[in-house]
Amino acid sequence: MSDVIPATLIPGDGIGPEIVEATLAAIEALGVPFDWDVQQAGLAGIEAAGDPLPDATLDSIRRTRLALKGPLETPSGGGYRSSNVRLREAFNLYANLRPARSIMPGGRYENIDLVIVRENIEGLYMGHEHFVPIDGDPRAIGMSTGINTRQGCRRILEYAFEYAIAQGRRKVTVVHKANIMKALTGIFLETARQLYAEKGYSQHVEMDEVIVDACAMKLVLDPWQFDVLVTTNLFGDILSDLMAGLVGGLGMVPGANIGQDAAIFEAVHGSAPDIAGRGVANPVALMLAAAMMLDYIGRADDATRLRTAIDATLNLDQVRTRDLGGSADTRTFTRALCARIANA
Ligand code: NAI
Numbered sequence: 001m002s003d004v005i006p007a008t009l010i011p012g013d014g015i016g017p018e019i020v021e022a023t024l025a026a027i028e029a030l031g032v033p034f035d036w037d038v039q040q041a042g043l044a045g046i047e048a049a050g051d052p053l054p055d056a057t058l059d060s061i062r063r064t065r066l067a068l069k070g071p072l073e074t075p076s077g078g079g080y081r082s083s084n085v086r087l088r089e090a091f092n093l094y095a096n097l098r099p100a101r102s103i104m105p106g107g108r109y110e111n112i113d114l115v116i117v118r119e120n121i122e123g124l125y126m127g128h129e130h131f132v133p134i135d136g137d138p139r140a141i142g143m144s145t146g147i148n149t150r151q152g153c154r155r156i157l158e159y160a161f162e163y164a165i166a167q168g169r170r171k172v173t174v175v176h177k178a179n180i181m182k183a184l185t186g187i188f189l190e191t192a193r194q195l196y197a198e199k200g201y202s203q204h205v206e207m208d209e210v211i212v213d214a215c216a217m218k219l220v221l222d223p224w225q226f227d228v229l230v231t232t233n234l235f236g237d238i239l240s241d242l243m244a245g246l247v248g249g250l251g252m253v254p255g256a257n258i259g260q261d262a263a264i265f266e267a268v269h270g271s272a273p274d275i276a277g278r279g280v281a282n283p284v285a286l287m288l289a290a291a292m293m294l295d296y297i298g299r300a301d302d303a304t305r306l307r308t309a310i311d312a313t314l315n316l317d318q319v320r321t322r323d324l325g326g327s328a329d330t331r332t333f334t335r336a337l338c339a340r341i342a343n344a
Pocket of ligand 1: 019071072073084250251266267268270272273274275280281282285323
């Protein structure tokens with residue numbers, strides 16, 4: 001019997017507990033011996049401990065340095081800061097890796113295999129925001145300050161190039177808006193050019209540059225021209241949702257938040273309050289996040305078994321949830337998937 005793997009498990013809000021239950025069933029079918037420490041965050045954290053990111057949850061991740069997490073609800077406007085953003089800051093999870101791969105043929109786009117590497121801590125998501133009152137209006141002006149540091153740009157770009165080379169990818173596209181935001185995203189582009197030359201990456205991988213708005217159009221017109229994309233925080237958030245749309249929607253795209261000493265794996269989608277509690281959520285994105293987690297801890301064989309079973313359940317068994325045009329509920333899909341794992 002192999003050693004247990006300590007990891008933190010955050011069921012999250014909305015559909016979180018449903019897709020986490022499904023993903024745990026898949027991991028159990030694989031026989032990977034995680035020792036889960038279940039902790040709360042998001043609305044569930046407020047209910048349990050009066051804080052969307054309770055100390056016990058932070059302590060747990062400090063200990064395990066590895067977490068699988070359901071989506072966390074962040075109310076728009078006033079109130080709490082996003083627990084997701086706080087988690088990334090607390091553990092310095094500077095790299096957000098979001099692969100978008102076609103699994104089901106017959107969609108609007110075929111054979112998509114893209115990865116976006118998004119800077120996860122800096123930029124316009126730092127939360128340096130405030131309102132300026134004028135006359136009787138306390139919120140007459142809304143302001144946000146974005147900050148990108150040379151060091152922050154360097155480490156995410158280095159991560160992207162090293163990742164692309166390690167994975168045998170052909171090209172890294174640097175996405176920016178340096179024509180308008182000359183400081184905020186100019187530093188990102190400038191650092192990319194410097195790093196590419198300084199490290200001799202041109203021996204191993206191609207680099208090109210594209211402005212974010214053109215990138216959005218090109219991704220829709222001809223996504224196959226891209227391979228690995230690297231960009232700053234806000235642009236990466238938006239483009240990764242666009243890329244999810246190329247491969248069947250948010251239910252299909254996982255995300256890894258990776259730092260020097262810790263990593264948190266999750267689906268790209270949110271808590272889907274419109275379908276929460278109905279047992280119809282698609283658990284594939286979180287299962288693919290679990291596959292990324294298995295890769296991260298050096299269990300590539302188990303990751304491949306999981307991805308193969310997902311492919312087979314969707315395409316050979318044609319068991320699909322409603323967002324994918326099928327009629328299966330979450331548990332029916334999960335049973336079919338576990339049978340695939342058991343019979344592989
Ligand atoms: P959302 O991703 O929760 O939902 C958008 C649409 O996609 C909805 O119609 C939903 O039903 C559908 N959808 C999402 N995941 C699905 C799945 N697995 N299966 C089937 N359908 C699915 O985005 P929304 O509504 O903008 O956000 C809801 C909440 O989630 C917000 O509080 C937001 O802050 C939070 N959120 C959390 C994230 C995280 O924890 N990483 C990421 C994005 C949003």
